[in-house]
Amino acid sequence: MGMGLEDLASYVESMLTEMAREKVGLLLGVSSEIQSMENKLRFLKDYFADADRRVIADESVRDWVAQLKQIMYGATDIIDLCQHEAMERGPSATRVVRRFTPLLFCIRNPSVAHDIGSRIKALNQRLDAIMERSAAFNFLSRRDMDHGGEVHTSHPYNFKTSGELDRSDVVGEKIEEATEALVAEIIKTRNEVNNDIAVVAIVGVCGIGKTTLAQKVFNDEAIQGEFDKKIWLSINKHFNKADLLRTAITQAGGDSCPTNDEMDMLVDILADALAGKKVLLVMDDVWYPTAWECVLKKPFFNAAARGSRVLITTRREDVARRMRAQHPCHRVDKLGPEDAWSLMKKQVCNGSKLSFWR
Template sequence: MTMVLDAFASYVQNMLTEMVSEEVHMLLGVTNQIKKMDVKLKDLKNFLADADRRNITDESVQEWVAQLKRAMYEATDILDLCQLKAMERGPSTADVGCFNPLLFCMRNPSHAHDIGTRIKALNQNLDDIKERSAAFSFIPLGSSEDPSSKVQASRSGNKRRETSGVFDRSAVVGEKIEQDTRKLVEIMLSEKEGNPNIMVFAVVGVGGIGKTTLAHKVFNDEALNNKFQKTIWLSINKDFDEVELLRTIITQAGGVHGGNKALAMLQPILVTTLKGKKLFLVLDDVWNHGAWDDVLKTPLANVVAPGSRVLVTTRDEIVARMMKVVLPYHHVDKLDEEDAWSLLQKQVCN
């Protein structure tokens, strides 16, 4: 959802830039409404980033997110309406770009009043959503606050967020993620003489930018799956439980933990279960190096088959560095405009 809101905020900003460059001054009231929407979207995006980083699962917060999603649906509905009106003028008008149809509406007084009225109503809705967010004490991540204090505060409130290896195709758009997937799969499958049995790689980026989606693409790649005897996905998070982590990987590997709760009992079971197997392991949403260095590294490093790989997703380069991840890390970047619009259309309407 953070990516969707970020995408729409970027489009609103581009809309304002185009209006200035083309000197669209005749509709000052509508222009001011769009400017107000721009400010509110930035604030809400920062609040949503904090909700994502803290992994809040409270029902009232989830309803707030749902309310924000409905507002994004209304926003896309406005854009779709302008696209339709542009298409009514002819194909050449409709094919001029994602945001130009909105500009088309702004230039036409017959459409501008209706669109302006809907934008004003959307602004009021965004006001209500922003006012409601005060109850949750969100930290406006991405604002001018000190970065270290933001990270500390967001981590202290972190709740467990579960992910799995199940692939949600609705979160995938554009050629960039396809290129990144191919690149990472190639790295995972490359083998050189003298490499250790198991090597650790990382996907690094801020919360909500698509690290898990990219890891899903790699994890579900057919060519990769054909080369590994075991593929395992573990959702880590900040406050992971060592015993449950070992039990989960043993079960996914096809072993039986027998209800054991002692690390000294579980780690040998893991060794027996994966000994001699070529392993591809994803550690998703890693907040500190302990899950690997203190729990999994020792039982796995010397027993899995050569060519085994670990792919880590993390928001913090320091975590990757402490895990001695192979350089360079793979950084996930923001979507370009075309892909962002595609994601907005796919996600908001689901």
Template sequence: MAGVLDALASYVSNMLTEMAIEEVAMLIGVSSGIDDLSVKLRDLKNVLADADKRNITDESVREWVEELKRAMYHATDILDLCQLRVMEQGPSKDMGCLNPLLFCMRNPLHAHEIGSHIKALNQKLDEISKRGGSFNFIKLEAYQNRKTTNPPPVNRKTNPLLERSSVVGEKIEDDTRALVHMLMMESGDKSDSIMVFAIVGVGGIGKTTLSKKVFNDEAIQDKFTTKIWLSVTQEFSEVELLQTAITSANGNLPGPGGGSQDKALLVPALASAIRDKKIFLVLDDMWGTNEWTNLLKAPFSHSAPGS
């Protein structure tokens, strides 16, 4: 649960930053509602560690945690609704790799709809926070202040290998078929060289597993010349990302012995490696659009139409 809260809070915070950068105009009250949501999520995360420990023996705390879980399901429903509104628009060159929530905030009609859901969620989180105050939870800072050393970084890198025996459920099969079907359709806009789809949501809901199932689908393997899986962790290196992409596309790494660290050489090398090939690219564990917009979009624009 702490991971879900942390992921959702980070997602909302990143989205607020993107809105500020792009100066997105929104209806009065919607922007403040999203700001409030970000603050509430982080405040709740600060007491969740203690709540998780106490809900094992305290029935009242257990009920409080369950109520918070239901609120998190509501939050993911809002993100799903944003994704639905994006999908209803169909593939669009103008939309690019736009954050679905950001897309809805740009549209006054969608902004009002999503804003109403966010307002209701904020009211629910207010009620949950007030109830939580009666338990006198110990805040996360109290534990962190006792730390004298930082834990070693966790390796979050993913790979496209799928353990078939561990993937069950009708929902993920339906989602896989639906996404593969959309990927197999040709865009009506022939000037649009590449199609971009986003799988969004909080941590732990199965985004990586769904991506793996699509990546390994037979229809995808038959349609695309080259498949590339890039794990974009929060500690990712642009140089390493470019090198991995070049190697995955069977390209030649620049520099003596292929060891160049110069992006000015790596970007053209990637463009050359994928030129006129129909590419299926997965960017897993992305937290924003900068990796695509500022680093990968230019070289991948040299891939074949339908990528």
């Protein structure tokens, strides 16, 4: 695999970028499909190094890589199709064709244009399956590899959080102001925004107070009266998809879950529990967009009522972008000296161990 897959992905990415720039997707009616494919490839590229490390010893990873290559070769076939079409039009057509321009040339032929559009949609659907499978491998990102990371189920960041607010963690006026601003953002009226489901992100480094702020929003009085259901999910770096769905089902008041890991069944049960309900979903400590894209997005978008909201906390702004969070994201700043001192006094007086906000 190695550089072969990396180079292949880079070529396909550049092809998709050029298609977007030349408005090819718009002319074919698949602009959103092209953008989606580009985002997925950019996301997957971050894990190629770890996949390369594991491909020799792990047959399932080897099969995953082979399927991904097939999809990308399918994308390059689109260019070959257009080159062939240009050659059949004769030398005059071939002379004006350069790298990506055959795409524009081919959309003049309705049957070829339809074929290209259908291929792009089919490839995008296959990439969805690849994305879903990638979550099971717990691939390390390049950044994790650079820091010598290893996959361990007992990872120190795998602690679970809940929507319950520990008020001993709350100090200062800034968090009150931030809570008020986020609540207002989440419950905007129909006249202020398109009332479709939206994603709102809290971004900041580890220990800065993202979880505490999300808990403040989750328990805010205005939020209680705005949503039919509230769900708090602690995502972490090495989440289990089936467990995540079961937790969501329980908090949504759904029917009892199967004990096996039948993903389709769990997704259907969650969708039934969310059907027609205005929901606030909090996803705490999101490391990668996989938990949303490959697990929760489908039942949430298919079943929850318009006006539902997703609030995420994450250390990485690129995750917020990939989840299409509203811009600008809310950033959590460090405590000022007075607030830090207040937090220390509260923790000592309560007999608690000193700790940073989560």
